Amino acid sequence: MSEEFYRIKRLPPYVIAEVNAMRAAARARGEDIIDLGMGNPDLPPPQHVIDKLCEVARKPDAHGYSASKGIPGLRKAQANYYGRRFGVDIDPETEIVVTLGSKEGLANLAQAITAPGDVVLAPNPSYPIHTFGFIIAGATIRSVPTTPDEHYWESLDRAMKFTVPRPSVLVVGYPSNPTAEVVDLAFYERLVAWAKENKVWVLSDLAYSELYYDGQPTPSILQVPGAKDVAVEFTSVSKTYSMAGWRIGFAVGNKTLISALTRVKSYLDYGAFTPIQAAACAAINGPQDIVESNRELYRRRRDVMVESFGRAGWDIPSPRASMFCWAPLPPAISHLGSLEFSKQLLTHAGVAVAPGVGYGEDGEGFVRIAMVENEQRIRQAARNVKRYLQSMGVNTGSKNAG
Numbered sequence: 001m002s003e004e005f006y007r008i009k010r011l012p013p014y015v016i017a018e019v020n021a022m023r024a025a026a027r028a029r030g031e032d033i034i035d036l037g038m039g040n041p042d043l044p045p046p047q048h049v050i051d052k053l054c055e056v057a058r059k060p061d062a063h064g065y066s067a068s069k070g071i072p073g074l075r076k077a078q079a080n081y082y083g084r085r086f087g088v089d090i091d092p093e094t095e096i097v098v099t100l101g102s103k104e105g106l107a108n109l110a111q112a113i114t115a116p117g118d119v120v121l122a123p124n125p126s127y128p129i130h131t132f133g134f135i136i137a138g139a140t141i142r143s144v145p146t147t148p149d150e151h152y153w154e155s156l157d158r159a160m161k162f163t164v165p166r167p168s169v170l171v172v173g174y175p176s177n178p179t180a181e182v183v184d185l186a187f188y189e190r191l192v193a194w195a196k197e198n199k200v201w202v203l204s205d206l207a208y209s210e211l212y213y214d215g216q217p218t219p220s221i222l223q224v225p226g227a228k229d230v231a232v233e234f235t236s237v238s239k240t241y242s243m244a245g246w247r248i249g250f251a252v253g254n255k256t257l258i259s260a261l262t263r264v265k266s267y268l269d270y271g272a273f274t275p276i277q278a279a280a281c282a283a284i285n286g287p288q289d290i291v292e293s294n295r296e297l298y299r300r301r302r303d304v305m306v307e308s309f310g311r312a313g314w315d316i317p318s319p320r321a322s323m324f325c326w327a328p329l330p331p332a333i334s335h336l337g338s339l340e341f342s343k344q345l346l347t348h349a350g351v352a353v354a355p356g357v358g359y360g361e362d363g364e365g366f367v368r369i370a371m372v373e374n375e376q377r378i379r380q381a382a383r384n385v386k387r388y389l390q391s392m393g394v395n396t397g398s399k400n401a402g
């Protein structure tokens with residue numbers, strides 16, 4: 001009996017899981033770990049959303065199998081969101097499918113549209129499902145950069161010229177997890193034109209659509225006229241409404257791709273629990289003040305993080321969007337590499353971060369720091385980091401961290 005499973009062999013041990021296991025062990029020993037590792041929102045969803053969940057759950061007829069493609073009201077709510085936020089017209093019948101979180105949607109769309117040996121262009125570094133969704137489906141990944149500069153376009157063109165078979169899909173995700181990089185509408189205009197010319201599907205991951213901090217709302221690829229000919233976009237209530245555990249996301253856009261994903265899902269699931277879908281409608285259709293106040297809260301955390309870590313002797317760039325700082329290792333100890341540095345931060349500073357190498361080889365030299373603890377805890381993390389850096393002989397200047 002073989003224990004060498006084809007797909008499992010292609011999934012390396014999850015690097016980030018190593019740090020997570022160390023964090024769990026430290027906590028089990030009673031240590032106070034400041035957890036800036038996972039992108040797991042620490043804020044509660046709006047109260048009216050929880051009330052709606054309870055109200056619908058009390059109905060005796062709300063407990064059967066739900067609709068795999070999502071209840072009509074939720075698809076309409078998401079179409080309305082695209083209308084009011086991006087000015088994009090979406091048909092809730094044919095251009096939207098509700099997913100069990102955007103991660104599930106990305107993975108199952110990969111299954112739906114990929115044949116073994118197909119070549120997929122995915123950013124490096126990136127959120128793991130952007131690559132592993134396709135690797136599980138049997139595809140080969142050709143990495144392209146995450147940074148959306150001229151080198152990015154050159155890499156795309158080179159990939160089309162020299163890869164056999166020609167790549168069939170391109171994954172993009174801005175604001176980026178982990179790098180927090182953003183793009184403007186002109187980028188998507190160029191991308192849509194490029195995809196049409198090269199006959200490549202584009203999958204855009206817009207999980208951080210509402211977490212932007214410089215007053216410039218994050219664009220959607222679907223704002224580009226004709227984008228629906230080549231693109232599908234994934235969004236989610238996980239970060240926007242702090243509902244990560246509820247598992248509700250959306251795929252929106254090209255009818256052919258939506259239909260393929262809907263078909264695969266119809267074999268795999270019965271949709272999310274109806275009360276959860278009804279509550280997600282309440283989130284999207286209801287008052288949006290929480291979206292703005294959460295954005296402001298993350299923006300303050302970002303400023304505190306950049307300032308207090310800077311005073312601790314570690315300069316980290318200020319992200320314009322997302323829930324993350326993408327921080328180069330302090331130069332004096334960059335030889336440790338991102339995994340060892342993350343382990344040392346956990347052990348000696350009681351601070352969990354995510355090693356950049358967990359997001360692809362081009363993430364080496366960086367760690368991802370999530371803004372998922374309050375300002376006081378972030379300042380405490382900075383003080384702990386300062387002590388650790390001093391113990392490593394790093395010059396942290398004379399100012400007090402925090």
Ligand SMILES: Cc1ncc(COP(=O)(O)O)c(C=O)c1O
Nearest residue numbers: 101102103127177207236238249
């Ligand atoms: C870029 C990106 N896409 C998708 C997801 C998954 O989101 P969901 O909870 O909707 O599956 C995450 C979660 O961290 C993410 O960072």
